[in-house]
Amino acid sequence: MNCLTNAELLDRLFGEAAPESSKETHLAACPACRGRLAALKAATAAASSVQPTPVSEDFTARLMARIGEEAAPARARLGAGFLDRLRPRELAFAAGALALLTFVYFKAGGGPAERAQVLLVMTDGPATPAAIAAPPSPSAAGPDGVLLSDFCVTARCGL
Amino acid sequence: MEYTDKNGLAGLEKALVARFQGGDTAAFSGLADLYKDRLHQFILCLLGPDREAEDIAQEAFVQIYKSLPSFRGTSGFGTWAYAVTRNVCRRRLRERGRDAVLFTEExxxxxxxxxxxxxxxxxxxxxxxxxxxxxxxxxxxxxxxxxxxxxxxxxxxxxxxxxxxxxxxxxxxxxxxxxxxxxxxxxxxxxxxxxxx
The missing domain is CATH 1.10.10.10 (Winged helix-like DNA-binding domain superfamily/Winged helix DNA-binding domain)
Incomplete structure (x- = not known):
């Protein structure tokens, strides 16, 4: 039988191909092929024994700082790019629409303070028509600032 | 150097990549820690002794960071990272006016x-x-x-x-x-x- 090819020797060394009995028989009987395989094995073992050249200890910290620096201008560019795309007339229209919406919101009594007060009204008891119709009394506000309806104050205090 | 626990490493890589792609950008430092010496050594293999090897490694990681959101995982992270690093080395050689064919088509x-x-x-x-x-x-x-x-x-x-x-x-x-x-x-x-x- 012919000697093993370079590729066959390499496949055998790295386990990339299943061993064939005819080739194994040849290898056992051929000192030249065994010598070639031993040389490749020795080189592989030698190369595997070498340690890599390490990077500086602060490599990752410097990298993450660099990424942070490069990502921030990218984000700024993204925002600027959106505004740049708007023409002056479109920009003026958007500003006007925003001003109009703000005016309507406050005119309708939707200011932040009033809205917060409404949200803090709690009703533990049943939502009877009488309880809903009775406006909450500011004097009923507890020390935590929570405003309870008259019905709830009565129910809690047992009066 | 030989990485014997290849399966464990692959699992950790996958988890870090998934975290990064899910929005946890801090997971990238874990990937950098796993690969910093390896990519650096690969660069030294491609370019030989080079004073800028560490800087090139940083550039490769920045490129990996930018491209990782679109990494689909059809190959291993390491295989992909080496391909990115190789392209960064080729670009650096071109910038220096050196022939990038040196390590591509010898x-x-x-x-x-x-x-x-x-x-x-x-x-x-x-x-x-x-x-x-x-x-x-x-x-x-x-x-x-x-x-x-x-x-x-x-x-x-x-x-x-x-x-x-x-x-x-x-x-x-x-x-x-x-x-x-x-x-x-x-x-x-x-x-x-x-x-x-």
Missing amino acids: RETAADDVPQSGPTQELALESAETRALIRAEIAALSPVHRSVIFLSCWERLSYAEMAEALEIPVGTVRSRLHNALAALAARLKVLAEEEKI
Whole structure:
């Protein structure tokens, strides 16, 4: 039988191909092929024994700082790019629409303070028509600032 | 260097990549810690001793960071990272006005040119002096040979993975790897005959 090819020797060394009995028989009987395989094995073992050249200890910290620096201008560019795309007339229209919406919101009594007060009204008891119709009394506000309806104050205090 | 727990490493990589792609950008520092020495060594294999190797490694990681959101995981993270790093090295060489063909399309050595024998005795691989000599012999090989030796002997990549990282056919991987190991074996044989190792 012919000697093993370079590729066959390499496949055998790295386990990339299943061993064939005819080739194994040849290898056992051929000192030249065994010598070639031993040389490749020795080189592989030698190369595997070498340690890599390490990077500086602060490599990752410097990298993450660099990424942070490069990502921030990218984000700024993204925002600027959106505004740049708007023409002056479109920009003026958007500003006007925003001003109009703000005016309507406050005119309708939707200011932040009033809205917060409404949200803090709690009703533990049943939502009877009488309880809903009775406006909450500011004097009923507890020390935590929570405003309870008259019905709830009565129910809690047992009066 | 050899990474014996390849499966465990692959699992950790996958988890870190998934976290990053899910929005946890801090997970990238974990990937950097896993790969910083390896990409740096790969760069040294491609370019040889280079004062800017660490800076090039940083540039490669920045590129990986930018491209990772679109990484689909059809190949391993490492294989993909090596391909990105190789392209960064090629770009750096072009910027320096050097011929990037140096490590991409070097003339393949014909198998007949390669000596077919190596050292006849066991090498004292545990000796720091022997390892330093081996390192010098690997450094003296061509970039093409150094890079396939790194990917096969240290990273334990398969032929298919090496082909993907180096963007060459599997058949070329085989011939390059054989020629690289044979060239190293011949150098080691000379050292052994001179009783240096």
